[in-house]
Amino acid sequence: MAKLDRSLLIAGNWKMNKTVNEAKELAEELVKGSNIIRASTAVLCPPFTVLGAVASVIESTVYRLGAQNVFWEDSGAFTGEVSPPMLRAVGCQYVIVGHSERRQYFGETDASVNRKIKAALHSGLTPIVCVGETLQEREDGKTHDVIKKQINGVLEGLTDEAVRSLIVAYEPVWAIGTGMTAEPEDADEVHAYIRELVNIAYSPDVSQNLTILYGGSVNESNAETLLYMNNIDGALIGGASLKPESFLQVISTAESIVA
Ligand code: 13P
Numbered sequence: 273m274a275k276l277d278r279s280l281l282i283a284g285n286w287k288m289n290k291t292v293n294e295a296k297e298l299a300e301e302l303v304k305g306s307n308i309i310r311a312s313t314a315v316l317c318p319p320f321t322v323l324g325a326v327a328s329v330i331e332s333t334v335y336r337l338g339a340q341n342v343f344w345e346d347s348g349a350f351t352g353e354v355s356p357p358m359l360r361a362v363g364c365q366y367v368i369v370g371h372s373e374r375r376q377y378f379g380e381t382d383a384s385v386n387r388k389i390k391a392a393l394h395s396g397l398t399p400i401v402c403v404g405e406t407l408q409e410r411e412d413g414k415t416h417d418v419i420k421k422q423i424n425g426v427l428e429g430l431t432d433e434a435v436r437s438l439i440v441a442y443e444p445v446w447a448i449g450t451g452m453t454a455e456p457e458d459a460d461e462v463h464a465y466i467r468e469l470v471n472i473a474y475s476p477d478v479s480q481n482l483t484i485l486y487g488g489s490v491n492e493s494n495a496e497t498l499l500y501m502n503n504i505d506g507a508l509i510g511g512a513s514l515k516p517e518s519f520l521q522v523i524s525t526a527e528s529i530v531a
Contacts, residue, residue, distance in 0.1 A: 282507050283508045306333050312530055323362045339366070341374060343355055356392050370403070382428075386427070389427075389434075399438045399439065402487070406446060419469070485508045491522070506526070
């Protein structure tokens with residue numbers, strides 16, 4: 273059971289890269305190439321400190337803005353945190369939540385990701401919710417168990433309407449920043465499994481309309497075979513999103529598939 277419409281979303285996760293001037297330069301390069309973007313959706317997720325600068329550069333272009341993390345309270349004594357209304361006010365429409373680097377280094381859990389999803393949705397942000405297994409878990413044959421636990425955990429208590437408003441990103445931890453991409457068929461199989469879990473917990477309609485991105489060493493050379501897979505609805509790109517020509521090439525590939 274694949275997604276009903278084949279629109280593709282390409283998101284760049286800049287991670288902890290780019291000072292203000294560097295970010296503006298990258299965004300300007302991306303804007304120069306943006307006339308290729310027609311049927312696909314392109315989202316830039318720079319660090320908090322440059323969201324405003326990037327927002328100014330991409331204003332009145334087709335690019336959309338996203339953040340890499342968010343807290344679940346709207347305001348208050350939470351030193352170092354950034355709230356959903358703050359992200360909305362700076363121009364964000366999307367926010368990545370539960371990235372494996374946040375789970376690994378900053379103690380995020382399915383429960384905290386669940387709170388962040390609810391808060392993001394409440395403020396009108398579209399959460400890009402990350403799940404994925406480690407190499408050890410894959411080698412132990414536990415991929416489905418891990419994905420099931422994460423999906424059920426992060427979606428806990430969410431309504432049909434809420435799940436319709438979010439995006440899932442499958443990012444096998446072993447494929448992130450390693451140059452090791454999942455085989456398209458293997459990635460597609462996990463995407464299909466995620467869809468099946470959502471089908472069971474919600475409905476065929478919610479499941480068939482769910483956008484599921486693949487992430488993990490996606491670049492201009494491997495994007496085509498991945499994006500052709502029925503259950504892969506786009507990509508969440510780290511390293512290659514910092515190179516304008518690579519990111520634009522992936523978008524161009526997406527455009528040729530949806531055209
Ligand atoms: P890479 O594309 O650098 O492997 O990173 C993937 C990722 O973590 C995107 O969120």
